[in-house]
Amino acid sequence: MRNRFPSLVRTHRAHADAAPDPQAQTQVVNLSTDLARRRFLQGMGGLTLGVGLTPWLGRAGRASAAGAEVFAPNAFLRIGTDGSVTVIAKHMEMGQGAHTGLATLVAEELDADWARVRVEGAPVNTKLYANLAFGAQGTGGSTAMANSWEQMRRAGATARAMLVAAAAQQWSVPAAGITVSEGVVKHAASGRSATFGELAQAASALPVPTEVTLKSPAEFKLIGKQKLPRVDTFAKTNGTAVFTQDIKLPGMLVAIAAHPPRFGAKVKSFDAAKAKAIPGVLAVVQFEATPSSFAGVAVLAKNTWVARQGRDALQVQWEGGYAKGSEAILAQYREALKQPGLMARKDGNVDAALARPGKLIEAEYSVPFLAHAAMEPMNCLVKLEADGAELWNGEQWQTIDQMNIAKLLGVAPEKVRINQLYAGGSFGRRANPHSDYLLEAVQIARAARAQGISAPVKMVWTREDDMRGGHYRPLYLHQTRLSLDAAGQPQALQVRMAGQSIIAGLGFDAFIKDGVDQTSVEGMANLPYDIPNLQVELYTPTDVGVPIQWFRSVGSTQNGFVGEALIDEAATTAGKDPVAYRRALLSKHLRHRGVLDLAAEKAEWTKPLKPAAAGEKRGRGVAVHEAFGTFVAQVVEVTVKADGSFKVDRIVCAVDCGVAINPDVIRAQMEGGIGYGLSVALHGAITLKDGVVEQSNFHDYQALRINEMPAVEVHIMPSAEKPTGVGEPGVPPVAPALANALFQVTGKRIRTMPIPDKV
Amino acid sequence: MATLNVNGKDHVVSGSDDMPILWALRDELQMTGTKYGCGMALCGACTVLLDGSPIRSCVTPVSVAAGKKITTIEAVASTKAGQAVQTAWRALDVVQCGYCQSGQMMSATALLSQNPHPSDADIDAAMSGNVCRCATYVRIRAAIHEAGKAL
Numbered sequence: 001m002r003n004r005f006p007s008l009v010r011t012h013r014a015h016a017d018a019a020p021d022p023q024a025q026t027q028v029v030n031l032s033t034d035l036a037r038r039r040f041l042q043g044m045g046g047l048t049l050g051v052g053l054t055p056w057l058g059r060a061g062r063a064s065a066a067g068a069e070v071f072a073p074n075a076f077l078r079i080g081t082d083g084s085v086t087v088i089a090k091h092m093e094m095g096q097g098a099h100t101g102l103a104t105l106v107a108e109e110l111d112a113d114w115a116r117v118r119v120e121g122a123p124v125n126t127k128l129y130a131n132l133a134f135g136a137q138g139t140g141g142s143t144a145m146a147n148s149w150e151q152m153r154r155a156g157a158t159a160r161a162m163l164v165a166a167a168a169q170q171w172s173v174p175a176a177g178i179t180v181s182e183g184v185v186k187h188a189a190s191g192r193s194a195t196f197g198e199l200a201q202a203a204s205a206l207p208v209p210t211e212v213t214l215k216s217p218a219e220f221k222l223i224g225k226q227k228l229p230r231v232d233t234f235a236k237t238n239g240t241a242v243f244t245q246d247i248k249l250p251g252m253l254v255a256i257a258a259h260p261p262r263f264g265a266k267v268k269s270f271d272a273a274k275a276k277a278i279p280g281v282l283a284v285v286q287f288e289a290t291p292s293s294f295a296g297v298a299v300l301a302k303n304t305w306v307a308r309q310g311r312d313a314l315q316v317q318w319e320g321g322y323a324k325g326s327e328a329i330l331a332q333y334r335e336a337l338k339q340p341g342l343m344a345r346k347d348g349n350v351d352a353a354l355a356r357p358g359k360l361i362e363a364e365y366s367v368p369f370l371a372h373a374a375m376e377p378m379n380c381l382v383k384l385e386a387d388g389a390e391l392w393n394g395e396q397w398q399t400i401d402q403m404n405i406a407k408l409l410g411v412a413p414e415k416v417r418i419n420q421l422y423a424g425g426s427f428g429r430r431a432n433p434h435s436d437y438l439l440e441a442v443q444i445a446r447a448a449r450a451q452g453i454s455a456p457v458k459m460v461w462t463r464e465d466d467m468r469g470g471h472y473r474p475l476y477l478h479q480t481r482l483s484l485d486a487a488g489q490p491q492a493l494q495v496r497m498a499g500q501s502i503i504a505g506l507g508f509d510a511f512i513k514d515g516v517d518q519t520s521v522e523g524m525a526n527l528p529y530d531i532p533n534l535q536v537e538l539y540t541p542t543d544v545g546v547p548i549q550w551f552r553s554v555g556s557t558q559n560g561f562v563g564e565a566l567i568d569e570a571a572t573t574a575g576k577d578p579v580a581y582r583r584a585l586l587s588k589h590l591r592h593r594g595v596l597d598l599a600a601e602k603a604e605w606t607k608p609l610k611p612a613a614a615g616e617k618r619g620r621g622v623a624v625h626e627a628f629g630t631f632v633a634q635v636v637e638v639t640v641k642a643d644g645s646f647k648v649d650r651i652v653c654a655v656d657c658g659v660a661i662n663p664d665v666i667r668a669q670m671e672g673g674i675g676y677g678l679s680v681a682l683h684g685a686i687t688l689k690d691g692v693v694e695q696s697n698f699h700d701y702q703a704l705r706i707n708e709m710p711a712v713e714v715h716i717m718p719s720a721e722k723p724t725g726v727g728e729p730g731v732p733p734v735a736p737a738l739a740n741a742l743f744q745v746t747g748k749r750i751r752t753m754p755i756p757d758k759v
Numbered sequence: 760m761a762t763l764n765v766n767g768k769d770h771v772v773s774g775s776d777d778m779p780i781l782w783a784l785r786d787e788l789q790m791t792g793t794k795y796g797c798g799m800a801l802c803g804a805c806t807v808l809l810d811g812s813p814i815r816s817c818v819t820p821v822s823v824a825a826g827k828k829i830t831t832i833e834a835v836a837s838t839k840a841g842q843a844v845q846t847a848w849r850a851l852d853v854v855q856c857g858y859c860q861s862g863q864m865m866s867a868t869a870l871l872s873q874n875p876h877p878s879d880a881d882i883d884a885a886m887s888g889n890v891c892r893c894a895t896y897v898r899i900r901a902a903i904h905e906a907g908k909a910l
Binding site: 093094095096097227229230232233234235236237238239240241242243245246248254280303304305306308373374375376377422423424425426427462463664668671672673674675676678679697698699703704705706707709711712 | 774778779782785786787789790791792793794795796797798799801802804831832833835836845848849852853854855856857858859860861864882883884886887888889890891892893894895896897898899900
């Protein structure tokens with residue numbers, strides 16, 4: 001597995017003035033799981049995990065237990081006297097199925113009854129709940145299952161061993177003769193059996209084993225099971241799942257703020273008279289910007305509707321801010337790309353190879369800014385305390401958020417408690433390394449406190465605030481030169497790209513090599529095709545004032561499109577079949593080739609498509625891409641009407657993510673990733689005019705709807721490799737495969753996203 | 760002050776009559792299963808049934824519901840169609856983040872109440888007002904067909 005965030009812990013030290021013991025944070029990275037568990041047990045004295053929360057408000061998935069949860073052998077599970085198994089999920093659930101996946105790993109080794117397993121989100125505690133790929137608590141980079149693969153199974157196996165030991169002791173039988181299945185411990189020879197609940201008390205008194213044996217894959221009962229129900233479905237189908245938007249504390253006020261019309265603008269003056277005249281408006285507060293959050297004026301009210309009306313009644317004069325438009329940014333990039341960029345990859349001699357005779361294809365590609373547009377707009381509940389704060393949020397980066405908030409408040413990080421709730425989507429937005437919206441919520445709460453208001457404050461953004469709130473997928477411009485030799489084989493490819501760096505300024509040193517932000521070039525600098533002369537260059541502007549952020553599949557969102565469009569153009573220019581052409585150039589990348597073959601086979605690539613109706617034309621295109629160690633190929637089938645409008649009919653997807661832990665979740669993530677990628681390809685564009693975002697809601701930033709969703713078939717490659725993530729890798733192939741399919745019908749290459757309504 | 764009949768019970772809600780039903784449900788009655796997504800009837804996350812018909816509660820004032828019956832996700836299983844929807848949604852594990860699903864399920868319930876065996880085109884027509892950013896549409900479609908089998 002690629003370690004995407006190797007320097008995170010070091011970064012925290014550099015960034016968090018108030019971090020009390022950076023060494024302790026650093027240690028987490030090197031601790032073995034067992035050592036971490038022993039430290040935890042010493043600290044907890046074998047007690048159940050109680051973090052002092054109001055029970056129902058606690059965490060995502062929290063449900064009241066019927067029996068006392070007496071057995072907590074480690075930080076990741078508790079077993080109650082009623083036999084319930086509660087898995088504490090260190091990864092947040094934003095729809096990607098992490099809670100189900102983590103619970104599957106624990107329950108597998110525990111031999112638990114899946115129907116008795118529930119999951120709750122872990123509170124922020126980096127020492128206990130660090131992502132082993134980051135060294136910090138956080139969810140992202142499609143790492144949840146990969147980094148938890150052994151850790152969570154060990155957590156389950158440890159508990160199982162202790163339950164077996166307790167039974168052996170009670171029954172005076174050898175542990176070797178005891179079996180466990182679906183939450184029941186049995187000794188066949190003596191005919192005795194007991195449930196987990198009956199053994200929980202006794203197990204809790206036993207020493208925690210330091211060595212446990214994990215199952216061999218042949219012994220798996222839950223891992224790889226085709227249809228294991230999601231743990232969060234029940235609450236999400238009866239209105240009881242709790243999101244940040246749903247939290248209400250006693251006395252809590254709702255805050256909605258006026259945000260600047262341009263990024264970086266400041267409040268010049270404001271008139272709150274009309275807002276204050278609205279019944280239910282309790283206060284209007286001005287709050288300061290931080291380096292990553294807006295300045296603004298917030299209305300605090302007893303409920304959301306009043307706060308919204310109050311906010312809309314504010315009259316605020318703004319000054320300053322970034323004033324360039326998207327076209328001007330593109331022009332700036334086009335100018336910059338006339339010069340060589342920083343080298344991200346250099347194989348062979350591109351200049352010499354491009355000068356040789358051959359077919360030269362020169363092209364410019366561009367992709368716009370994109371808003372993540374999660375269904376639940378950004379929000380955060382803050383309860384300020386005398387020397388810290390408690391927050392409720394569904395967020396991806398607990399350690400960083402804790403440190404950023406602590407720094408703002410001037411307190412030690414442990415004085416900031418964060419309760420993990422379900423997130424109503426995220427797609428990377430709630431993984432803001434600057435904690436932008438969280439800091440805004442804290443700033444509003446502090447401004448309110450300065451006015452004598454000590455109530456908890458729930459800051460909510462409207463859809464418009466969310467759409468115009470920045471932290472977009474960055475706009476990118478790629479200029480490419482590709483040459484083919486007489487046989488049609490690629491002899492040289494030069495890609496020069498320009499776009500903002502997500503990593504710059506964060507201090508994540510390991511992500512920047514020789515000045516190149518690796519997330520800017522990922523998916524292009526590691527292009528898998530055998531091209532003897534390959535050069536990837538990057539220009540990173542530092543004066544574009546639009547806040548940007550990682551977006552589901554990060555650099556691969558743009559580079560997957562450009563790379564797979566280029567190789568397709570090479571194939572069709574050479575007069576070769578796009579699958580066969582790719583296949584021949586993937587001699588060193590057999591997992592790419594494997595999913596390509598599987599997708600082509602299942603899509604019946606070598607057979608003609610079903611004929612189109614009169615006046616219509618059909619076509620199909622292919623793309624294959626690796627992101628975060630997972631390999632995905634897709635075949636897209638389209639129908640184009642006489643007027644140029646088109647419909648995506650079917651997408652056949654093949655995925656290789658190593659061991660398939662939850663096949664149905666994998667299928668769901670491919671289906672969803674395809675829909676998300678299709679939304680980007682068909683509709684996605686945030687544009688700026690003189691620095692002002694032109695879109696505001698779902699009418700002018702359209703999202704894919706059910707009538708546009710094609711039939712999707714997902715095929716999972718059998719694999720014994722370590723599992724990798726599936727949250728993101730389904731996205732990148734969609735746009736290029738669709739563009740390639742449209743080319744097959746129209747003969748026109750699509751080089752700009754989104755694709756026009758008519759081709 | 761207005762009286763809302765929600766899931767078979769009358770509730771007195773404070774605030775002005777032009778307050779959208781969404782906020783009465785969520786902030787006054789603590790029935791938070793119905794979600795805010797856009798505030799402009801563009802995404803459908805706030806869909807509830809008013810006398811059995813789907814409405815976008817984010818733009819429908821409390822006054823409109825006078826003398827009518829509101830059904831929310833909390834009581835989706837109170838009708839045969841709603842129960843079939845809930846059962847199918849669970850059997851197929853439709854949800855991902857889950858935020859839009861209350862609205863999806865209420866729209867699906869209204870569709871199946873009128874048309875127990877909808878075609879794909881019927882589903883497109885009835886459901887295209889409900890956005891799902893997780894793009895669970897493949898399963899939403901399958902679950903509606905599945906629910907129809909029970910009706």
